[in-house]
Amino acid sequence: MLSDEIGAVRVIGKLGSGKHPADGMTAHVCCGDGAYMTIINPQSFEDGGPEWTCRYGNVGGIRYSVASILGSYDYLLSDNITMKEATARLRLLRAARKSLSAAIGEG
Numbered sequence: 729m730l731s732d733e734i735g736a737v738r739v740i741g742k743l744g745s746g747k748h749p750a751d752g753m754t755a756h757v758c759c760g761d762g763a764y765m766t767i768i769n770p771q772s773f774e775d776g777g778p779e780w781t782c783r784y785g786n787v788g789g790i791r792y793s794v795a796s797i798l799g800s801y802d803y804l805l806s807d808n809i810t811m812k813e814a815t816a817r818l819r820l821l822r823a824a825r826k827s828l829s830a831a832i833g834e835g
Contacts, residue, residue, distance in 0.1 A: 734820065735758060737755050737824040739769055739828070740755060749790050750790040752772050754769055754796065759820055763817075765804075765817060765821060766797050767824060767825055768797060782794060
């Protein structure tokens with residue numbers, strides 16, 4: 729279970745586990761008030777990541793992960809939240825990505 733602490737990050741599945749094609753490609757970020765957004769896990773780029781898989785691989789196995797990423801991105805752009813809230817969420821997503829990148833020495 730993902731922590732309810734704002735900014736908490738949980739990678740979905742384990743990279744290279746072989747259990748599911750999307751394992752390790754994404755992470756959920758807690759944005760507060762029960763809201764979570766999905767980002768690409770930069771650690772997945774070593775194996776191509778979701779972008780490479782969508783362009784050149786078998787997208788069928790990761791379609792729900794990609795849909796979740798797109799949904800999060802679209803929500804940031806929508807009129808469903810204020811610019812202030814969108815900016816706050818974007819800062820959380822950027823911090824989460826930075827922490828995931830730092831874990832592999834790219835941060």
